[in-house]
Amino acid sequence: MHGVGGTTPQEMLRDPRVQLITGDDTAACYRRTEDADAEQRPDDYRGEPVREAYCWSNLTSGNGARALWLILLPFMVANLAHWMRPAAPPEHRAQRIYDLLVRILALTLTVLLAAAACEVALDLTAWQCAGTAVCVAGKSWLGFLSPDNSGWWSAPGRRLALASVVPLLVIGFLSWLSHRTWSAYESASPPPRLPGTSRYTPVAERTALSLDGFWYGRRLVARLRAAHTTAGVLTIAVVLLAAGAKADRRTGGYTTLALTGRALTALVILLAAATLVVVWRTARSEAAPDDESDRLIVRALPYAALGVLALIAVHTGWARPGARSHGPLPGSAAFGGIAVFQGLVVLALAVTAWVLQRAARDDARTALRGMGGPAVALLACAVGGVLSGGVAQRFADWMDGGATPGQVDAPIPGPPVLLSWQASVIPALLVVVAVVAVLAAVRVVIVRGRVAKDVPGLYDPREHPDERRTKRIAGTIAGAGLTDAAPVLVAATAAVTLVLGAGAVAGAWLTERAPG
Template identity: 55%
Template sequence: MLNDPRTVRITGDDIAAVFRRADDADAETRPGDRRDGPVPEAYVWCNLTSGNGTRALWLLLLPFMVVNLAHWMRPTARGRRRTIRLYGLLVRLAGLSLTVLLVAAACEVALDLAAWQCAGTRACADRHSWLGFLSPTVSDGGWWSLPGRRLALAAVVPTALTVLLWYLSLRTWSAYESQQPPGGVRGPEPDDEGTRTALGRPGFWYGRRLVARLRAAHTAAGLLTVAAAVGSAAARQDREPGGPALLPVLGLLLEGALAIGAVVVVWVVCRRGRTERRLDEASDARLVRHLPLSALALLALTLLYAGWERPGWESAGRLPGDATFGAIALVQGLLVIVLAVVAHLLHRTDPDRRASMRGLAGPAVAMLACALGGVMSGGVAQRVSDWLDGTGASIPGPPVLLTWQASVIPPLLVLLLVLGCWLARRAWQLARAEHAVVESDYPGETGDPGRTRRIAYARAMAALTDRGPRIVAVTSTATLLLGAGALFGALATDRTPGEAARGTYDVVHGAAETAQALGSWLIGLGFILFVTWGRRAYKDASARRTIGILWDVGTFWPRAAHPFAPPCYAERAVPDLTWRIATWTASTGGRLVISGHSQGSVLAAAAAWQLDPATRKRVALLTYGSPLERLYGRWFPAHFGPDALGRLHEEVDCWRNLYRLTDPIGGPMRLPGDCGPAVDRAALKDPLAYGRTGAHPLPAPILGHSEYQADPAFAEERHRLLTRLHPSFPSPRTTGQPPAAPAGS
């Protein structure tokens, strides 16, 4: 970034820091020195997203991250505060359902498949010696062989998972997101939620109170899910005639307490959303501390209740997992549908023609998050069942609903294949259309069909990014319809697709059997590939950087819908940048060009919004390869829409943007400007030269999203911005060169 092997850290730590060239470390103390240009600084934050190997484990939190994105994708709206709050509430409830789904999947594996089915079946327990002490047949009736005690012991697994998620959320908060915004540098508070972007509000990058509340609620929800899985099995047995008279009463009391606990958890999630208009430093210490502890105490009582000796109780069949997973799937589907209605109402109040899917991007992404959660839960259940049941007939296996959900994966993959073919055809059409344009962009050059074809193909592939909303819309709609069909099939027949198709046409029965077998194999394979990718990223730094690039978008946003999502690096990075800009301009009175590439341009804009108006007027923006309008403006219109970007352009001194037609990420801002005809400079040539020239004796590469600073236009625009800044400011002493993402981003 600094183009010098000798660099020094000016401020910061090993996670994120500001660097300068060694020769420029004390530039402020030598104002009389003659310089050929500005003093460049580089803000490096890559360790926030792709530092050590443990970041690869964040892949397991992918559904939580995706549903958190849905919160920030709401449409722009004017004067609809209650509807906006309802939108946030629905997304938070969808996030809560994902926590319950994850813990329920862990209960299905540990309690149902291992402790209930396999340990209770001699043929299965004989193949797995580690289950021998739990089996009533292998261990000759040991103390742990009673069904309730087996379930109580197996409950350690989902309980440990819940505690791990709580610990990771607490630990990552203190490491990444506990940075307070600097006092006195915040922008003015907006007078209406729909007229200005929320990124300039004082409390936007400090959501500590909400994350703590949600963490307590989700932890309690996970513990209550484990308690319900254990207690419901014991209570169902106690309702059978001939048992002790006291146990049914205890079962009813525990079930009532679990229901009350569930109501309290939902109330906590619904009660309060984000507070952004002020720095919310209040604490809900009692709630945060007492709610998980109360759920843990209730779980302990449930385990004691389940471990009571019940004569004649034997484990047979499955635990009632179909009802649990069916209820979760139904609730998620209803939440997504209602969320779509609310998003449509918001979009109608202030239509934005550039918004993805006409304002329905949030519901579509929430649907994909639920689908990811279903695939992960179904995948691990299918693979554990196959591992435990070597013969394929010794245990009943996972719930029927999970088999139905696996069976709809092949049709969904066929749809994705069709969409892939459509994209390939569209790319071919765009490449053909670009042939003539490429030749006209390099007049006087000798034609080279191969060179022209490569440039045209690069432009066509970059243009496919704009088709992303259509792909997401079709995929999420198909997922919703296929999921509804799977739920209806499982509840209506209580049999697997192959069993339900018996007695019909041979073609139908064969297709059902094939879809069931292929879907079960694919869902397990997908989960294995998912874990394998995470393991590779744990050991391979380059793979970890790739994940870090994906996380750049997913973890830019604060955890507003799910506390167990990967931590928000911007709650550390934006205050870092704001502090540096505000303190440097205050101490030197200097002028600043904030230069941001790719995701760095998003951080640069976010930091500029957090400055006070006087400091913001001393700042100019130079963005290149920027997704601010092309991606963020379309997918997050309430925060990066045309009004928000237009206001930012008015409040900084000047803004120039560079982009290429071969860049699949960066694009134009589409804003008028007073630095010239517009904020955007005309699309840069890529490659810089079509053939061999005196300046480029070897073929110039197609750069796409990288190496914008190598283009002469970069130095030209930077010089133009520095000379434009108000003449009453001192001479240019620094260029804040913040955020360049990890290599290749």
């Protein structure tokens, strides 16, 4: 398997004649032509493995639209935590708990990104800027939302209902990306192979990459996609309900609109509970391909959430005489609760990983003594938080002109204080990444110098040493050695992330003001 630089199958197999075994132009496995029918000649390979080259370089190549996949970066990192669990027996009870905690953590990332989209579109744009004459000035595209125009869309609830289309499109885009990969890969059936291949080897004797369930998870991925889509849509619904509830409380809380809002809140709670049940009951076995379709009730869950969101949008946009938008959008303080909850989930994941590590085999090598998964999960939360805070802070800075978001002289209150604090740690994180990169480069240079002295001794003494090739070989060996230091780098980065994240939450809670 090649690295991120990409290598042809001919180079990896050291043979110009290769044959496609499985896959397509995007990612595929190849063998040397003479090894293509190795299963039919087992005596020729007795005691020796059949070499295959896995080429995946086209997964990361393409047009500029590929950059949109960066939106899924927090989820990609969270997925790593699933596969970094300690090597405890599969039947251990903590295995199920570990799975559940990782999936709940990933679900909170969906809620976080949906809330961040709502912060930009609903709070900063429709609630704060559109409701402030100073902010609207010079923004013709917001003029029809301004209360000064007394138009139909100028009511705060209707502005929010219209702006909710933006985060809904974001959720729809993420769902489309997930469905695209699901239909192309997870829904594919394992290619047929002849008896005597690794597929007929007992599961306990097979490696994880050779298990059909590792590659084919039709039902599982579809179920998780439905859960994440539902969670994202319900996040938008909760934001709208919070704004409507604040307006209804001014009228005593017992009007028809207020009672309708409570009924809609009950529907949201019901759908949220159903989403958690779907995540709870989701299980995967890598031993067999998961090629079944899910129940209709699970597949209909996102559509039910969309129906409830439509009702809530109508309820929020209903005429409320005297309603006006002032200050931050109600419920914006929920970002702090999300961050704290994610921290608790990571802590529970660390305890579960410790239990699994104690139950693992004595000879099982696990990175960071089983804490690799929790460390990577923490990094996933950090990426999601920094992404949310950076986008919200940058958008607010653009909306309020030359003022600083969150300051006294700013025309709008700006994003929640926690998001401003999270955005403020981006320079510190960049410094940490730069230091790690420099240390890695220095290590490669030092190791390359040491290895270069020994490279000529690995070849026939009659060979004349080629200095350029010797340096290239030594550099390759030194670069490959970085993988041995990867756990230390991950641990150091996770520790710094924990300190910065805890500092951001504490700073927002203690000062209740944006930094600066």
